[in-house]
Amino acid sequence: MNDIDWAAMADMMVDEAEVHSPYVRQAFAELEHLAPRRVLDIGSGPGVAACRLAGLFLQAEVTAVDGTPELLARAEARAEQLGVRLRTRLAEFPEGLDDLPTADLVWSAQAVHHVGDQQSALDRIARLVAPGGVLAIVEGGLSPRFLPRDFGFGRPGLQARLDAALEDRFSTMRAELPGSVPVVEDWPRMLRHAGLTEARSRTFLVDHPAPLADTPRRLVRRLLERLRHMLAEGLDPDDLKALDRLLDPADPDGIDQRPDLFLLTAKTVHYARRALPLN
Structure with a gap:
């Protein structure tokens, strides 16, 4: 992937995964009818979803696959703490995937957009x-919202402007990735192009109402701190001043x-199946 220091983001990734657990539970409910023998979580990070898969499919061999050893160590520690069976596999994304075994269920969350050629x-x-x-x-899905449109200081609509600035930065990041290839991000069509069938999409809500508990509040802080760092050069001075006050x-x-x-917020999950061979 690109040059993000994933190990340094481990705590934030754990908070994000735990706060986003409502959508993961709903997404996995779509899979509960399966009886997989082998499950892969590609780009597993610190293993929050992988451990949930291991708890859901007790008879399966569940493997967390990631390119950052420190995150796999976090996944192993989490599995031990929760008392679930979890394997880990170090593999760069996407180059290292070719050496992995096939699986009856493959899960991958927000990894593909970090690669220049998403279809590949x-x-x-x-x-x-x-x-x-x-x-x-x-x-995909919907950008998170944390505050009222007018939250009492600064110009109303700050989050919409942060969204626009972040979208511009994301487009620039995608264009600068090695081997970047433009593609219409119609994920069901891309899944069919990859040789799969029955492609469909479901969007799941994550709703933590006010007043926020400690973990989602801490995540909001980390997200806003990251946006403040990433977007500082492109934001209006008044918006920067409002951000600094929010973070005080x-x-x-x-x-x-x-x-x-x-x-x-909301997260979109795209499902597809590998057809059985015709005999």
Whole structure:
């Protein structure tokens, strides 16, 4: 993937996975009818989803696959703490996927968009799906919302402007990735192009109403801190001033203290199946 320091983001990734667990539970409910013998979580990070898969499919061999050893160590520790059986496999994405065994269920959340040629990466993941098996890819959804449009200072609509700035930065990042190839991000069509069938999409809500508990509130802080760092050069000075005030732990109207802070987002999961051979 690109040059993101994933190990340094481990704590934030755990918080994000735990806060987003409502959509993961709903997404996995679509898979509960399966009886997989082998499950792969591609780009597993610290293993939150992989451990949930291991708890859901107790008879399966579940493997967390990631390119960062520190994150796989976190996955192993989490599995031990939860008392679930989990294997780990170090593999770069997507180059290292070719050495993996096929599986009856392959899950991959928000990994493909980090690769220049998304269709090629998806093709590689799809080749891991055994005949009759299922692939579930998480890509897209809706940007998170934390605050009212007018939250009492600064110009109203700050989050919409952050979304626009982040979209511009994301487009630039995608264009600068090695081997970047433009593609219409119609994920069901891309899954069919990868040789899979029965492609469909479901979007699941994540809704943490105000007042926020500690973990989602901490995640909002980390997300806003990251946006403040990433977008500083392109934001209006007044918006930067509003962000700094929101991030001031001593300000009663900052995100650490205000009672109206919430977290609302949605994640889209794209499902497809590898057809059984015709006999």
